[in-house]
Amino acid sequence: MYRYIVKRLLLAVPTLVGAAALVFVLMRLIPGDICVIRLGSGGAHVDPASVEACRQELGLNDPMIVQFLDFLWSYITLDFGTSMWSGHPVTHEIAARLPVSLQIALMATVIAVLIAIPLGTISALKENTWLDHIVRMVAIAGIATPSFWLGIMSLVLVLDITYLATGKAWMPPIDYVPFWQDPIRNLSIVLLPAITVGYRYSAVTMRMTRSAMLEVLREDYIRTARSKGLLEQIIVNRHALKNALLPVVTLIGIEFAFLIGGLVVTEQVFNLNGIGRLFVQAVQNQDNVLTQALVMLVVVIFVVTNLVVDLLYAWLDPRIRFS
Amino acid sequence: MTIVAPNRAAVAGLVEELPERKRSLAGVALNFCRRQPLGTFGLAIVVIMFAAGISAEWIAPYDPEENDFSAMMEAPSWAHVLGTDQLGRDIFSRLVYGARTALIVGFSAAFMGGAIGLVLGVSSAYFGGWFDLLFQRVLDVLMAFPLIILALAVVAVFGTGVFNVILAITIPLIPRCGRVVRASALAVREIPYVDAARALGFGHARIVLRHMVPNVVAPFLIMLSAFVGQAILAEASLSYLGLGVQEPVPAWGLMLQGGAEEYATTAPWIAVFPGLAIMLTVLGISLFGDSLRDAIDPKLRDR
Numbered sequence: 001m002y003r004y005i006v007k008r009l010l011l012a013v014p015t016l017v018g019a020a021a022l023v024f025v026l027m028r029l030i031p032g033d034i035c036v037i038r039l040g041s042g043g044a045h046v047d048p049a050s051v052e053a054c055r056q057e058l059g060l061n062d063p064m065i066v067q068f069l070d071f072l073w074s075y076i077t078l079d080f081g082t083s084m085w086s087g088h089p090v091t092h093e094i095a096a097r098l099p100v101s102l103q104i105a106l107m108a109t110v111i112a113v114l115i116a117i118p119l120g121t122i123s124a125l126k127e128n129t130w131l132d133h134i135v136r137m138v139a140i141a142g143i144a145t146p147s148f149w150l151g152i153m154s155l156v157l158v159l160d161i162t163y164l165a166t167g168k169a170w171m172p173p174i175d176y177v178p179f180w181q182d183p184i185r186n187l188s189i190v191l192l193p194a195i196t197v198g199y200r201y202s203a204v205t206m207r208m209t210r211s212a213m214l215e216v217l218r219e220d221y222i223r224t225a226r227s228k229g230l231l232e233q234i235i236v237n238r239h240a241l242k243n244a245l246l247p248v249v250t251l252i253g254i255e256f257a258f259l260i261g262g263l264v265v266t267e268q269v270f271n272l273n274g275i276g277r278l279f280v281q282a283v284q285n286q287d288n289v290l291t292q293a294l295v296m297l298v299v300v301i302f303v304v305t306n307l308v309v310d311l312l313y314a315w316l317d318p319r320i321r322f323s
Numbered sequence: 324m325t326i327v328a329p330n331r332a333a334v335a336g337l338v339e340e341l342p343e344r345k346r347s348l349a350g351v352a353l354n355f356c357r358r359q360p361l362g363t364f365g366l367a368i369v370v371i372m373f374a375a376g377i378s379a380e381w382i383a384p385y386d387p388e389e390n391d392f393s394a395m396m397e398a399p400s401w402a403h404v405l406g407t408d409q410l411g412r413d414i415f416s417r418l419v420y421g422a423r424t425a426l427i428v429g430f431s432a433a434f435m436g437g438a439i440g441l442v443l444g445v446s447s448a449y450f451g452g453w454f455d456l457l458f459q460r461v462l463d464v465l466m467a468f469p470l471i472i473l474a475l476a477v478v479a480v481f482g483t484g485v486f487n488v489i490l491a492i493t494i495p496l497i498p499r500c501g502r503v504v505r506a507s508a509l510a511v512r513e514i515p516y517v518d519a520a521r522a523l524g525f526g527h528a529r530i531v532l533r534h535m536v537p538n539v540v541a542p543f544l545i546m547l548s549a550f551v552g553q554a555i556l557a558e559a560s561l562s563y564l565g566l567g568v569q570e571p572v573p574a575w576g577l578m579l580q581g582g583a584e585e586y587a588t589t590a591p592w593i594a595v596f597p598g599l600a601i602m603l604t605v606l607g608i609s610l611f612g613d614s615l616r617d618a619i620d621p622k623l624r625d626r
Contacts, residue, residue, distance in 0.1 A: 260472065299472075
């Protein structure tokens with residue numbers, strides 16, 4: 001296991017360096033001189049001397065490879081620069097907006113898994129009954145529904161229902177409060193976005209659980225377990241589900257990318273000041289420093305998640321770590 | 324999983340005495356409809372959307388950009404089948420024109436990303452060695468970016484608009500295709516006819532394109548249908564964020580932009596119909612893709 005962990009960790013390093021290189025190149029493909037944009041916002045005349053000084057300060061006159069190494073080093077030392085738009089340090093901007101996104105992501109994952117695994121299992125056990133058909137319909141609808149539209153629709157519903165019930169339309173609040181300060185307010189903010197983002201997650205996990213379960217239930221050892229008279233409950237919980245969950249674990253890691261994508265759009269719908277909204281604002285404001293920092297943040301989160309999932313997988317399935 | 328379709332001409336040449344079974348296109352289609360009712364339903368949705376997109380000028384009763392300030396936020400009626408939006412534009416007409424944008428972006432991005440991924444994936448498996456190793460590392464890097472994030476980063480560089488959106492969605496699809504195709508192509512590489520082709524003195528390009536690509540087409544086609552759905556969803560998301568297709572090009576994501584939920588109590592149809600259109604189209608494509616997979620390779624069923 002130890003050797004496997006080291007091997008996987010070492011494999012993640014070139015991926016991260018490669019991703020940094022890609023981000024570095026992309027950000028330098030943006031047309032226009034960053035210093036001219038910075039100094040001359042609004043089309044004012046720009047003094048060539050100050051542009052030169054700015055280029056010198058930002059190290060834009062150094063060779064590309066030196067610039068890239070500087071960029072890498074600053075990220076390793078957790079120095080992400082200052083936002084070109086707000087003037088605050090990027091770390092500061094991110095820290096202020098991370099909690100809400102993190103809470104939604106975690107809640108969405110928990111909700112999705114809690115719904116998907118039991119439903120997927122039941123669906124497989126009751127294959128081709130009406131229950132199975134309903135679960136499959138719900139699942140396939142989840143893959144086709146854009147999460148932002150689901151968010152809009154749930155907002156529309158909440159507004160309409162509260163309007164009809166009380167005569168005054170109620171909107172979920174938008175300014176984030178940590179759970180320990182005001183649990184009810186906190187939940188009224190994050191619950192709808194979490195369900196919105198979690199639906200797709202849940203749908204994909206449900207499909208995977210169902211198909212993996214169907215496959216496992218046809219294995220010989222399940223027949224053996226049945227023929228020796230084991231309780232159906234024990235067969236399902238101890239023998240079938242444990243093996244069926246292996247591919248589901250991998251899927252949860254892969255789908256995490258969609259979760260982040262969903263967050264970007266859903267935060268916009270619910271007007272939440274999270275990482276996703278910050279990212280969209282950074283792109284809209286052409287704030288390259290912030291954009292590259294956020295892309296790298298997402299990549300690191302994603303790579304680390306998949307690393308954890310892989311390790312979990314190896315821990316669950318000894319065949320992986322010994323091969 | 325690989326599907327190795329024997330070269331039909333070669334087989335026909337070897338067993339000439341066997342009468343070749345007639346399988347007309349209509350016969351294949353009829354068979355598909357009978358066996359895959361859900362897939363046929365999905366195909367029907369896609370065909371209807373295509374018809375709407377192609378003949379938008381004839382179907383749409385109004386100009387999608389025409390503001391009628393005497394008929395703002397009108398409920399669905401005979402004059403406006405799906406109602407009008409906050410600027411008095413006919414929602415049905417906008418949906419019909421939006422189908423064109425969604426399908427153009429969805430299919431171009433999926434086909435371009437798919438085609439590039441296909442050729443790269445097969446070449447990587449064929450050449451092996453350092454090329455394959457390098458290709459895999461590049462795939463790892465690209466796969467570390469969630470689709471929307473990479474698309475947004477590309478938009479940040481090249482700007483918005485239909486063409487740039489297609490480009491932005493194409494790039495993240497390439498590695499997703501390349502990885503799957505490479506895995507299939509690795510198995511095809513081991514089949515002796517590849518070595519035989521080499522021994523006959525065929526060039527690399529010819530072997531990759533004429534001999535290996537056709538043999539990985541089945542898993543590729545299945546993946547392509549999923550890509551089209553993903554690309555349509557991605558385009559809608561980008562446009563909704565204001566970083567995709569720009570006004571005045573009609574797009575479903577754009578129709579939901581600008582606070583569709585503000586009119587929740589007064590004009591909910593503004594928010595309902597564009598989303599339904601996106602959902603139905605992607606649903607149709609997924610159902611068709613699933614059935615296509617079942618029809619092409621029953622072993623992959625339900626994965």
